[in-house]
Amino acid sequence: MARLIGIRRLEQPGRAPAQRVAEHDVTFREVSKVYDETVALDRVDLEVRRGEFLSLLGPSGCGKTTSLKLVAGFERPTSGDVLIAGEAAVDVPPHRRDVNTVFQSYALFPHLTVVDNVAYGLKQRGVSRRERRLLAQQALELVDLRGREHHRPAQLSGGQQQRVALARALVLRPRVLLLDEPLGALDHKLRQAMQIELRRIHDEVGITFVFVTHDQGEAIAMSDRVAVMNNGRIEQLDDPQRIYDVPATPFVAEFVGDMNVLEGLRTAADRVQLDDGTLLHVGRVLDEAPAGGRVRVGVRPEHTLVVQDEGSGRRGRLEAVMVVGHELQLVVVMEDGTKVVSRQSRTDTAVGEALEPGTRVWLEIAPGAAVVLGPAQPAQADAAPLAAAAPSPARNPQRKEKTA
Amino acid sequence: MIQRIYPRALGGAAGLSVLALGVLLYVGIGRLGLTLAPSLLLVLCTVPLYLAASIAFGAARRRGRRIGDYPLSLALPSATYFGAFFVVPTVFLAVFAVASTTGYGVIHYGFSLDAFRTALGSVYREAFFRTLRMAAVGTVLTALVGYPLAYWIARYAPARRKGLLVALILLPFLTSFLARTLAMLLILSDSFVAWHVLKTLHLIGDPPHLADTTTAVQIGLVYNYLPLFILPVFAALERMDWSLVNAAQDLGASGFTAFREITLRLTAPGLLAGVLLVFIPMMGEYVIPFILGGGRVDMAGNLITRSFLEVSNYPVGSAAALLMMGALAVFLAVYIVLSVRSEEQYGA
Numbered sequence: 001m002a003r004l005i006g007i008r009r010l011e012q013p014g015r016a017p018a019q020r021v022a023e024h025d026v027t028f029r030e031v032s033k034v035y036d037e038t039v040a041l042d043r044v045d046l047e048v049r050r051g052e053f054l055s056l057l058g059p060s061g062c063g064k065t066t067s068l069k070l071v072a073g074f075e076r077p078t079s080g081d082v083l084i085a086g087e088a089a090v091d092v093p094p095h096r097r098d099v100n101t102v103f104q105s106y107a108l109f110p111h112l113t114v115v116d117n118v119a120y121g122l123k124q125r126g127v128s129r130r131e132r133r134l135l136a137q138q139a140l141e142l143v144d145l146r147g148r149e150h151h152r153p154a155q156l157s158g159g160q161q162q163r164v165a166l167a168r169a170l171v172l173r174p175r176v177l178l179l180d181e182p183l184g185a186l187d188h189k190l191r192q193a194m195q196i197e198l199r200r201i202h203d204e205v206g207i208t209f210v211f212v213t214h215d216q217g218e219a220i221a222m223s224d225r226v227a228v229m230n231n232g233r234i235e236q237l238d239d240p241q242r243i244y245d246v247p248a249t250p251f252v253a254e255f256v257g258d259m260n261v262l263e264g265l266r267t268a269a270d271r272v273q274l275d276d277g278t279l280l281h282v283g284r285v286l287d288e289a290p291a292g293g294r295v296r297v298g299v300r301p302e303h304t305l306v307v308q309d310e311g312s313g314r315r316g317r318l319e320a321v322m323v324v325g326h327e328l329q330l331v332v333v334m335e336d337g338t339k340v341v342s343r344q345s346r347t348d349t350a351v352g353e354a355l356e357p358g359t360r361v362w363l364e365i366a367p368g369a370a371v372v373l374g375p376a377q378p379a380q381a382d383a384a385p386l387a388a389a390a391p392s393p394a395r396n397p398q399r400k401e402k403t404a
Numbered sequence: 405m406i407q408r409i410y411p412r413a414l415g416g417a418a419g420l421s422v423l424a425l426g427v428l429l430y431v432g433i434g435r436l437g438l439t440l441a442p443s444l445l446l447v448l449c450t451v452p453l454y455l456a457a458s459i460a461f462g463a464a465r466r467r468g469r470r471i472g473d474y475p476l477s478l479a480l481p482s483a484t485y486f487g488a489f490f491v492v493p494t495v496f497l498a499v500f501a502v503a504s505t506t507g508y509g510v511i512h513y514g515f516s517l518d519a520f521r522t523a524l525g526s527v528y529r530e531a532f533f534r535t536l537r538m539a540a541v542g543t544v545l546t547a548l549v550g551y552p553l554a555y556w557i558a559r560y561a562p563a564r565r566k567g568l569l570v571a572l573i574l575l576p577f578l579t580s581f582l583a584r585t586l587a588m589l590l591i592l593s594d595s596f597v598a599w600h601v602l603k604t605l606h607l608i609g610d611p612p613h614l615a616d617t618t619t620a621v622q623i624g625l626v627y628n629y630l631p632l633f634i635l636p637v638f639a640a641l642e643r644m645d646w647s648l649v650n651a652a653q654d655l656g657a658s659g660f661t662a663f664r665e666i667t668l669r670l671t672a673p674g675l676l677a678g679v680l681l682v683f684i685p686m687m688g689e690y691v692i693p694f695i696l697g698g699g700r701v702d703m704a705g706n707l708i709t710r711s712f713l714e715v716s717n718y719p720v721g722s723a724a725a726l727l728m729m730g731a732l733a734v735f736l737a738v739y740i741v742l743s744v745r746s747e748e749q750y751g752a
Contacts, residue, residue: 109652111669
């Protein structure tokens with residue numbers, strides 16, 4: 001930590017130092033971005049707190065990379081305002097923004113050595129050659145890459161290139177560091193190591209990180225806060241624990257973490273009766289569905305328990321048993337044919353690991369753990385106006401039976 | 405040993421005999437006065453050359469011989485071709501250059517440096533430097549006109565239009581070179597219809613008197629060699645990773661700095677190839693100055709042509725041609741050194 005204190009904040013010509021201390025490093029106000037016909041961002045409001053590690057999480061095409069480009073300055077919003085450190089940034093060109101990016105493909109300059117790549121930004125700011133070398137060296141040490149200074153990017157492994165890209169952006173001490181799926185090209189093990197590294201570097205330099213990813217595990221593991229995006233909107237912005245435990249929308253519930261989706265009849269505000277008669281105690285309702293209607297119910301695998309002796313649970317047949325590290329993953333086929341994935345720790349499992357597939361088992365669901373995701377059929381009220389204009393064919397979107 | 409040489413010898417022999425046949429036919433048809441057919445036939449002659457090479461390959465394979473890591477036989481067709489049409493004439497040139505001449509085109513073979521002395525004299529020297537200047541200016545103009553177009557096609561043109569745009573650039577090549585140049589003469593001459601229209605509209609006074617001037621030759625050079633420059637530059641820009649430009653800007657480089665330090669730097673090999681592809685033929689050009697310069701603008705090529713075709717002074721023409729080749733070889737050497745160096749830089 002001490003080795004970084006030596007790096008002073010560099011004065012930048014043409015970049016007015018922010019006098020007032022803004023609480024938010026990046027602010028989106030009703031930002032929309034429309035490409036031709038497609039809406040990439042739809043009136044998004046976002047505030048990135050000073051010094052936090054914020055992840056933009058979502059499937060491809062959800063608008064997360066567009067958001068990043070708007071902050072970096074490579075795109076202009078169709079409408080709305082983008083503020084960096086409390087100041088309007090829409091008309092500021094990329095090279096005058098106090099923001100640096102770690103690109104998805106790293107975008108290292110192939111004709112420059114590692115140290116020259118890292119020093120590139122410093123050179124643009126007119127830092128003397130000696131100081132450039134020194135600062136680049138320190139940045140490379142920060143990302144734990146030594147002895148490769150005079151190699152060219154093509155001579156480095158993917159993980160090493162990743163570190164150079166990180167050092168190149170960090171050496172400028174930007175107000176905000178943008179990371180565009182930087183771990184996507186790495187193999188699993190390296191990826192996990194880099195997650196820890198990135199978090200360490202973040203805590204060490206105290207710069208705001210905005211991290212784009214489609215990997216929910218990555219976002220949950222690294223971030224202070226996660227913004228789950230879908231169809232150009234932010235569905236939920238919360239700390240990782242709450243994103244997982246208290247999803248705000250059905251999309252978040254299904255996208256983050258694993259979720260068994262069951263169907264049943266909503267008999268009361270907090271009661272859903274599954275087709276085999278099991279009564280579920282529902283903890284939360286994410287999308288209001290009328291009592292008496294059929295609803296979709298989500299249950300996390302770890303909130304279920306597979307037992308061998310008849311209890312209060314549902315009857316089913318064990319289809320598969322998988323040992324995933326310290327966990328045991330069991331797939332149970334219920335009598336109505338739905339599959340439910342159950343996960344439990346191997347140390348306190350109620351059933352043996354040697355359980356044969358095909359064995360009759362009972363599945364218990366923790367009371368209050370289930371959440372109502374919404375009506376089972378698409379709401380008829382939505383379809384009605386369309387049906388009047390044109391007789392609609394049987395609209396029956398495939399329900400997503402998300403298992404493992 | 406014999407087995408190793410056999411397929412190559414077969415390929416070479418087959419190539420040579422097909423070539424000989426082609427030349428015989430060429431000469432024969434030329435005598436019949438079928439103007440376009442001979443050149444077409446000459447092109448067709450290369451097809452059997454490749455066939456011969458593949459037959460040689462097949463023969464080698466049937467003998468159960470492994471084709472080496474360095475299949476020289478692939479170069480045989482072109483080697484035969486270059487041998488017949490480049491090396492042999494160059495030898496002739498060398499023989500002529502050290503010969504001497506008396507009277508009107510009577511050649512005495514021997515060893516004399518008189519021809520070189522004449523070829524280094526003031527007339528030829530002036531022509532050489534004039535040619536050098538015109539080719540240099542022409543190359544710079546070509547680059548200034550061609551690079552932005554290649555850049556636009558590579559970076560901004562819609563992907564499905566790129567093929568069409570490149571085809572459009574090549575379109576002039578579908579017309580004969582001579583026809584194109586004569587058409588240019590028409591446009592540059594004072595009787596061109598547009599000048600009349602402009603004059604009637606009182607937008608200009610007199611036509612600009614472009615024909616038969618150095619300017620006309622310069623314009624003609626740029627027009628003719630533009631596609632040759634655009635293609636390699638476009639190929640280089642097409643391989644460009646544009647996220648590098650974004651990265652440079654992200655790190656504080658202005659748009660122009662990013663272009664200079666990243667785009668231009670990374671496409672330099674293509675640019676260099678384009679420059680040479682244009683500069684070297686421009687140095688040897690004699691048809692464009694002949695037609696557009698109206699005999700008033702002499703480039704080195706015109707002097708050499710004249711000494712062969714008009715005054716029949718083969719030794720001086722040959723000496724000048726050899727000196728010219730030597731001068732151009734220097735540029736080529738520079739190119740090779742530069743391109744090898746850039747390859748080393750990116751190499752993994």
